[in-house]
Amino acid sequence: MTKLSSYLAGRVAVVTGGANGIGLAAAKQFKALGAKVLIGDVQEDALAAAGQENGFDTQRCDVSQESDLKQLAETAKGLGPIGVVMANAGVALGGKVEHVPLSEWQRVLDINVVGVVRTFQPFLADFMEQQNGHIVVTGSSAGLRSDPTGMNCPNATSKSALIGMTRGLHNYLEPHGVSVHLLAPRMTDTAFPRKALGWGRKGSRVAGDYDIGEADTPDQVAEALVTGMEADDYLISLMPETKDVLRQFADTLRP
Numbered sequence: 340m341t342k343l344s345s346y347l348a349g350r351v352a353v354v355t356g357g358a359n360g361i362g363l364a365a366a367k368q369f370k371a372l373g374a375k376v377l378i379g380d381v382q383e384d385a386l387a388a389a390g391q392e393n394g395f396d397t398q399r400c401d402v403s404q405e406s407d408l409k410q411l412a413e414t415a416k417g418l419g420p421i422g423v424v425m426a427n428a429g430v431a432l433g434g435k436v437e438h439v440p441l442s443e444w445q446r447v448l449d450i451n452v453v454g455v456v457r458t459f460q461p462f463l464a465d466f467m468e469q470q471n472g473h474i475v476v477t478g479s480s481a482g483l484r485s486d487p488t489g490m491n492c493p494n495a496t497s498k499s500a501l502i503g504m505t506r507g508l509h510n511y512l513e514p515h516g517v518s519v520h521l522l523a524p525r526m527t528d529t530a531f532p533r534k535a536l537g538w539g540r541k542g543s544r545v546a547g548d549y550d551i552g553e554a555d556t557p558d559q560v561a562e563a564l565v566t567g568m569e570a571d572d573y574l575i576s577l578m579p580e581t582k583d584v585l586r587q588f589a590d591t592l593r594p
């Protein structure tokens with residue numbers, strides 16, 4: 340039994356955006372390590388299927404709605420002591436930056452940044468009081484890398500914000516025994532990059548025109564996540580360059 344599995348046994352892992360992709364793969368890992376798993380998502384059919392196939396509790400939840408997240412936290416607390424909260428739900432918005440309307444920028448930032456806060460905040464006081472807990476935030480290598488295509492600007496902006504957010508949280512919560520992990524995947528084979536990159540020049544969607552090439556699988560990302568959590572790593576990435584840059588960035592700015 341590993342340190343993480345003995346911690347998770349009988350505890351609850353909550354994952355937003357857990358019906359598909361990286362969130363679903365992470366939820367499976369938490370379950371395999373002995374946690375009770377609650378996934379939330381906006382896609383009701385996928386949510387029900389993932390719950391049934393894997394023995395997860397499920398709840399429809401839109402991370403842009405504070406009341407949904409409060410309800411998700413209530414449900415989770417009813418299942419047992421909370422071990423992990425993974426703020427993973429995110430949206431990709433494609434389109435050349437000169438064509439993306441401000442309302443869409445606001446939507447991406449609301450889901451990808453404020454949605455993360457809505458997710459972890461209802462658990463924070465309990466984590467600090469119990470002096471343990473893991474907060475996982477799904478960022479992205481896109482938060483650091485340059486995007487010469489002009490197609491990924493809102494997503495990259497949101498993921499850069501998560502670096503600052505989690506760095507501060509990590510420093511603040513470490514003395515309280517609470518671990519914060521920033522998961523920064525590179526290109527991963529899910530619906531997400533297709534949505535981000537499958538748009539035409541004038542902002543119109545061109546379905547399926549993007550070859551995601553040498554992408555990681557969601558399972559590979561989830562395995563890296565639990566390995567990193569086991570090691571109590573703040574920065575978790577399959578991409579060594581991302582990890583190095585993030586580490587330098589974090590160390591340079593250490594107060």
Ligand SMILES: NC(=O)c1ccc[n+]([C@@H]2O[C@H](COP(=O)([O-])OP(=O)(O)OC[C@H]3O[C@@H](n4cnc5c(N)ncnc54)[C@H](O)[C@@H]3O)[C@@H](O)[C@H]2O)c1
Pocket residue numbers: 355356357358359360361362379380381382400401402403427428429430450477478479480481523524525526527528529530531532
């Ligand atoms: N796939 C990649 O290449 C890649 C790379 C880096 C980071 N990421 C990040 O990984 C996370 C998961 O994405 P994925 O690749 O697994 O894609 P995905 O599309 O397979 O999964 C995202 C899930 O989030 C859900 N979701 C979207 N909006 C939501 C909302 N408002 N409330 C609740 N759920 C919502 C979707 O329904 C979906 O089930 C995202 O935060 C994304 O930014 C993905």
